[in-house]
Amino acid sequence: MKICLYGASSDAISPIYIEKTWELGAKMAQRGHGLVYGGGAQGLMGAAAKGVQAYGGEIIGVAPRFFQVDGVLFDGCTEMIYTETMRQRKEIMEQKADAFCVVPGGIGTFEEFLEILTLKQLGRHKKPIVIYDINDYYAPMWSMLQRAIDQGFMKAACSCLYAPHSSAEALLTYLEEYQPDQVDVRHLKNI
Numbered sequence: 001m002k003i004c005l006y007g008a009s010s011d012a013i014s015p016i017y018i019e020k021t022w023e024l025g026a027k028m029a030q031r032g033h034g035l036v037y038g039g040g041a042q043g044l045m046g047a048a049a050k051g052v053q054a055y056g057g058e059i060i061g062v063a064p065r066f067f068q069v070d071g072v073l074f075d076g077c078t079e080m081i082y083t084e085t086m087r088q089r090k091e092i093m094e095q096k097a098d099a100f101c102v103v104p105g106g107i108g109t110f111e112e113f114l115e116i117l118t119l120k121q122l123g124r125h126k127k128p129i130v131i132y133d134i135n136d137y138y139a140p141m142w143s144m145l146q147r148a149i150d151q152g153f154m155k156a157a158c159s160c161l162y163a164p165h166s167s168a169e170a171l172l173t174y175l176e177e178y179q180p181d182q183v184d185v186r187h188l189k190n191i
Contacts, residue, residue: 025051
């Protein structure tokens with residue numbers, strides 16, 4: 001399985017996030033899974049790639065050409081695909097992935113998670129989405145999503161479209177056992 005990972009590109013974060021994401025990458029490779037990601041060498045993107053590389057796993061990096069600056073992109077990718085825009089980057093990552101994993105990150109990670117979640121809500125894909133909730137990083141997001149449900153902005157069924165996990169082992173087991181639901185999009189969104 002090729003797992004698309006969305007996450008931080010910054011190293012200016014607590015080491016626990018880097019350690020746990022490196023371990024996730026290592027476990028992915030040990031269990032025979034490849035990585036599809038934004039090609040970064042630093043932060044949680046770099047940590048995941050280095051974990052996958054340490055155990056001989058496949059790494060597909062996808063990055064816009066303007067990221068070709070010393071030290072920005074990971075030079076250990078099995079394959080590096082260059083795009084002209086960030087939108088092309090996300091589209092290729094989505095096409096190449098069998099599943100999506102969100103680790104802690106900032107505004108870019110939030111945007112990637114919410115876009116892939118919206119596409120699933122609209123029935124544009126049936127791939128699993130997991131969130132690696134290291135150190136309860138995403139607790140405020142769960143509160144916000146629940147508030148959207150409570151206030152009628154989202155259907156309660158939307159919370160079944162993603163699965164938060166605080167364990168890399170549980171996260172990977174979920175992905176490996178995932179069966180796409182045959183949910184009618186009309187139950188998720190009034191369109």
